[in-house]
Amino acid sequence: MASWLKTGAHLRWYADHEWNDYPVSLPAGEAHTSYAAVSGAEVTLQVRLASPELQTDVQQVYEAEIAIMPSSEAASIRGIQLVWPIDPALKCVWKPHLSPFENMAVGDRLFRSPAIIFESERKMTALVPNIDAIEQLRVLPHIMDYTESNHSLMYGLCDYEETGHVYHKLAPERTSAAQPLSFRFYLAEWIKPENGRDKDYRPVERLLWELFAAKRMPLEDERLVVNALKPYTDYAYGWAFERWGDVTWQQFRLNGEEVGGVAFIVCARQKPGGGQEQAWREPKSLWNQAWFCGLRTAYGYALWGRSGGCEDWAAKAELALNFALSAPQTEGLFPGYYQAGEDNEWESGRWYMSGPRRPPGHEDDVHLLDSSWTCYWLLKWYRDVRADERILPFVRRYVNRLLSLQLDNGSFPAWVEPTTSQSSPYLLESPEASMHIMLLCLLNEIEPNAAYIQASQRTANRVLEQVVAAGRWEDFETYWSCSKQWEGKQYGQLDSRSGLYNQCNFGMYWTAEAFKDLYTATGSEHWLDAGEQVLAEASLYQQIWQPSYFPVPTVGGFGVMNSDDEWNDARQSLFALTYLDYYLLTGRESYLARSLWAMKASFYMMYCPLNPAVKAMYERVHKQFNEHDFGFHMENFNHHDGTPVDGLGEFTIFDWGCGAASSSLAEFELTLNRAAAKQVEMPFIS
Template sequence: MKRLPDSFVKQWVYDDIGQTAPEVSLHQLDKETIHCVLTFELEQTIQQDDWQMRLEPAFLPHFHWAPHLTPTSRHVMDQHCFRSPALIVHDDTKTLMLIPDLDLITKDADARWYMDLDAPNNQLVLGMSRTRVSEHVLFEKVNGASYPSGTIRFGFYLKMADHDQAGLNPWRSLLQFLWDRWGHAQFGQSIREEVRLDSYVRHAYDWAFRNWKDTVWQEFEWDGRNVGAPVFIADVSQSPNYPGVPNERESRSIWNQAWFSSLRSAQGIYRYGMEQNDPELVRKARLMKELALAAPQRGGFFPAVIATEMKRVMVDGQQVNRSGSWAFAYWGNSNRNPVDPWGAIAAAPYHVLDMSWTALLMLRWHDELEPDPRLMAYAARYADALVALQDGKGYFPAWLDQDTLAPLDILRESPETSLSVTFLLKLHQLRPDSKYMEAAEQALKVVIQEIVPTGRWEDFETYWSCCGYGRDELPGNKVARNNMFKQCNFSMFWTAEALYHMYKTNGDKRYMIVGQRVLDEMLMTQASWQPPYLYVDVVGGFGVMNCDGEWNDARQSLFAELILQYGVELDQKEYIERGLAALQASFVMMYCPENEKTKEQWERAYPFFNEKDYGFMMENYGHDGVVDEEGRGMGTFTIFDWGNGAAAEAYLRIKDRLGQTLKERYGYDITY
């Protein structure tokens, strides 16, 4: 085969390395897939800042997709963000996908692989260069790359389709290709070698309630009732083995928020306590439930965070953070918000998303664990207030002014709406009421019409977490050079979940069709392979957004059940494997003997770690876009509710709800 099909590719050019042209090999793998390898035989080391191959489609796409943003010609998608890497474009009839040949990426090459998508000039680019991180987290090319003498190989796969299905779901065939070629075998190897997941659960709870209990477990009286929960965040310096002065990273607090959900973690503790006949764990879980119920409702709405004041103090000549007593605690909301990003919890606006998530968890506790009429009453009061917020199009607002409870304009029409749909459907299931069902249907309809087709996956995390790129000018607008919104996979998850539950409620298969499309878009942020240049296991783990650097993010513990539910409903083995891989990845960042590679990285970063720290678990890996063999990328803290406690809850919930099905139908035994 001498050339790429001109019905799909108008022009394809590639650079030499120095004065050496490549030998080009093209092979047709099937009617839709071509494999290309460019081989350079270098007689000496070549200094060359950049090498590229550029492909121009033979049509004008209106849809573009890439795993990362490149807002200017300086920017590239460094191999650090190659989780399920591809460039995708399509018009009304043709779809073109460009996939790097991951087998050819080596561990220590001086020139790193990258991708770029230039939508205005209709160019798909693969290349090699040195890069640096700019902002949080974008990548830019820098000078200085070199290529050693000998053989240099670079390759890609080109997938082409001219049928409607590719346009309806442009990710399905690509995900299957990636999993068949790389993920399936690597997942199979991990399944054969995997230790029992319940050993990780023991580490998580031993860490929180035994070895680190003085730091983690908080128990106090609030408004005449006993309450308790693990602390929001624990810093590495609070280890019982730390040789210096401990420091608190953020104020001592407890959250019931979309990420950090104490009530979610409590359900894992309750399940494990009942399973192990451990009344003390059950008691702790119930205290966590009591704390959620203690959040004061105001017109049905309620705060998400209870916190203490923190001050800077001198200890042994060192200035550190110290939090005050729970006797002087106060209620507030997440400071990851547009009013005062990373500002005061006490002044933060109410977040509808957080309230809907907590209310949904209340209903799940009542339905799945033990009946508690107080949970139903609390959730119903909130539901009535929520329905009254819905606008004429169907959206629920993102934030409410703390004083007036009026909706704020920012993200007033967003896919955060989808989580409220799932909550209302659950309440309708337990307490049928047409107003809940009608509100859910109207909300999901507008999300399907306005969010899904354009990929407008904007939520609180997209702009008001650690990645502030575009915070002021991008909400509601695409990055022009990529023809893509800044996107977060959290809102993809909420939408795929709402579509699944709407299908299960009314049986309309159209919801599953759209739901699978959204799920697959989310799965493009899952690691479908094990890069040789990462130092922990990542297959099945998730990133976050198209402008960040995380691998193995804690959200995979939340996503795993939904992926498995789609897998069971559609009887699709790939989803079953991806869901189980996500569940496994939920524990990979834990410091413990079972994770040999991770344990080595933790001990290189923090040599004082020992068995008293087993269970410590950072929420992700490579957060800043850079890793190395000496422990860079390992992070500095554990969030029980977005890390070890969340992973434990996910495993225990999946084991209870899907364990037998996975064992009997698919041969995967997680029930032990």
């Protein structure tokens, strides 16, 4: 039996409105079978070594199968858990979701790339649900969890319900089964290499790829994928600029200059001609923020407009550039959020230093993450679209101020008062600092300066030590978005039941990008290796299968954090580019496959004929929708804000939906063209 599981295993069986414990004998050996008679059923537990082909990357892999046979036709199964004590030397370092209270678990609606991972100084181990088995038979939902108080691992079957924002509470009274059931999972073990880093999940990521993902995410011709996705961009821009243009496209004069952009958030009820065009869900506004970045999406319609000869798209993109550059700088720092006045007129509006996704009392502070992201896209515009003479002076002023704010330990504050440079106490050690590395490396590519790389390496070392090694992926989204703080979820505090931090994978994106960029700038393999470590952890949020209980396509898409449960989130269009770059640097074909599927997933939630199942769902939920609305694009699936029907929400955000995906597709094609020009060998393009 797997050496990291200790004696004392037991079955938990739900009967008579409570959970009851039954001991289970688990003798040592490479294969064995145990039997237990519990209330109303016979339970068979089989454990055996997995097939030899799985041994290439692991020290040991066992497969466990639990079969439950009701002893009579009247018997019903409402819940069963197999609970194992864990080797005391092992510490839980990863699970897909937190379950802060008793009677909670990680439900299978969070099984994207499912695993619970442990490590000691010399060993890494993991429980991995058998996705193949769940696909074949799911009469009751699957659950798993780790509890620090008794240092035990659990896998089983039980219904559950969503509670809070968002956790899974066991609900065994809701559903029962009176038929034979089974569930299967793997138990894997690796010996860590000498001088290996903690929390290096590459072995687990490779096992998940080998077991499940490779056959569900096959490698395809990248040019054919891009060409197949291009029609989505026509729907996106046709919706934003034409069919809904009177609501979405905003154009006005700011400080005497013509500017423009697509309104931040638009709801289905605002369909033109319906009489609710001005019924804004949130204040009418334009953003250049880490999520909702009008400049990033304008980069996309600038490139598509140029390549497709669509002068209107290119002209609108220039107006979005004007808007970004119109932000007033205070010794380099600048706002990223412009809100219309109370009368919904732009002329009565004003700039705000930070968008509303921030801690209380930070209204007058600049969020450096947003500013660096905006400057990063200004530099991409300068490099890829047009070398506008205003861009470099604007970015230089900001970067000079940014470098003056670098802390002695190499990190950067998150929020800063622009006049006094007073720093917020929040996120002083966070992966948001990685965004500044991305900006400095790109500026160094355009204007080489050793100081940029020196500052970047100081920051990267700090992020590697304080964030990656600690699994502390906290950023603004973790606590100050829709999944907010509450008594069981507080900034900087470990989850009481698992000993893990609340985390969001956006920081993994910035950090994987930053380490990759440092490798390109310095040639140091150290940074490429660190980047692949971070990318492996991010990959645990990628959806590697199609659950039958989700009515929308899922393969290749991304979740968000370990205290929220969206699927198909818009960040997948950013990860698509990260995987592509790592493929070009390493030649590892699974990165290319992950990239292509993430790019395809970026358009899964668009309302259009190319997505028939999703189209039908939109028309059930929003009965007024028809061809006039093709291109409307919810930012993800299963968004919990009180408005979704059957998992489908009421709003769209062009800059975190179809516009963002179209921009990534433009950059994806540009990257392929550059790789071909450099004669980088690819599976389908030489």
